[in-house]
Amino acid sequence: MDNPELIPLALMAVAALCGGAVIYVLVLPFLSGERQVEKRVQGVTENKAGRSQRRNQADVANNRRKQVADTLKELEQRQKAKEKLTLRLRLEQAGLDITPSTFWIGSAVCGVVSGVVAFVLSPHWELYLYPMIIAVAGLGLPRWLLAQLTKRRQAKFLAEFANSIDIIVRGVKSGLPLNDCLGIISREAPSPIREEFVEIVEQQRVGVPLADCFERMMKRTPLAEVKFFAIVIGIQQQAGGNLSEALGNLSGVLRDRKRMQMKVKAMSAEAKASAMVLGALPFVVMAMVYLSTPAYIALLWTTKWGQFLTLAAGVWMSCGLLVMKKMINFKF
Numbered sequence: 001m002d003n004p005e006l007i008p009l010a011l012m013a014v015a016a017l018c019g020g021a022v023i024y025v026l027v028l029p030f031l032s033g034e035r036q037v038e039k040r041v042q043g044v045t046e047n048k049a050g051r052s053q054r055r056n057q058a059d060v061a062n063n064r065r066k067q068v069a070d071t072l073k074e075l076e077q078r079q080k081a082k083e084k085l086t087l088r089l090r091l092e093q094a095g096l097d098i099t100p101s102t103f104w105i106g107s108a109v110c111g112v113v114s115g116v117v118a119f120v121l122s123p124h125w126e127l128y129l130y131p132m133i134i135a136v137a138g139l140g141l142p143r144w145l146l147a148q149l150t151k152r153r154q155a156k157f158l159a160e161f162a163n164s165i166d167i168i169v170r171g172v173k174s175g176l177p178l179n180d181c182l183g184i185i186s187r188e189a190p191s192p193i194r195e196e197f198v199e200i201v202e203q204q205r206v207g208v209p210l211a212d213c214f215e216r217m218m219k220r221t222p223l224a225e226v227k228f229f230a231i232v233i234g235i236q237q238q239a240g241g242n243l244s245e246a247l248g249n250l251s252g253v254l255r256d257r258k259r260m261q262m263k264v265k266a267m268s269a270e271a272k273a274s275a276m277v278l279g280a281l282p283f284v285v286m287a288m289v290y291l292s293t294p295a296y297i298a299l300l301w302t303t304k305w306g307q308f309l310t311l312a313a314g315v316w317m318s319c320g321l322l323v324m325k326k327m328i329n330f331k332f
Helices: 006-032 034-081 087-094 100-121 129-173 178-188 193-205 210-220 224-239 243-267 269-292 304-328
Strands: none
Touching (some): 087 100, 087 129, 087 210, 129 178, 129 193, 129 243, 193 210, 224 243, 243 269, 269 304
């Protein structure tokens, strides 16, 4: 070691050993397959994590879908198991605050008055016609008026229902609870929406569950839009979620349905006008002939053969009107 010529050789040997060790450390994982093993292990771990995450997301979606299906099935079962539509419920759907006994009394009065008017105007008719007039006016006319009132009330309800849902959406976004939003609608909304939500708020105050409140609302207002609203609220209560987003989407759907309804009415207006003209034409012609020559047209109700022909013409006319009504009325 005292020889100076050996020192450079020793340094070179040490440097070579160090370089070889570094090269061995860097190259050994590639030669032995350790790097491939690490990559494979990392890939398997990531695949397991991804599969687990996707499985969890699929489970959440399946659970949500199952809850929606269960809710819809439950509502359908309640709808099928509901009681027969009673006269009291019909009166509630029409928005009339009267009892069934009052309705029957009014029907009897209507029938008697119609019979008396028919006897005063046409005393020469056959006697069996007057009981028929009394029966039709006492049983058919009040129920027809009740159906028209119900239809008009439901149309008013649908006209403002989407705006009421928007009130709930804005209230929930601003931090108000659902019950307070329902209270705002019961105070500020126009009729008949106000009356329906007043019923819900009052039932909530006495401890009736919200699902039962909406079920009674569906009975009083049997509309598909109300059913959609009840389903959204029921699912939100059971599964949670963003109520404002769900109701906002529902409001958009209701507005789209309203636009489609108006479009269908506009497209079918010509057909309805034609049907009205065709349906009114026989009566108009009969009235004009009666005003010009009463004796000529009077044979239709003064003779047996004329009464038979009038009855047959009425039956065929009714069939034609029903067919035209079926052709121009669209479900949407």
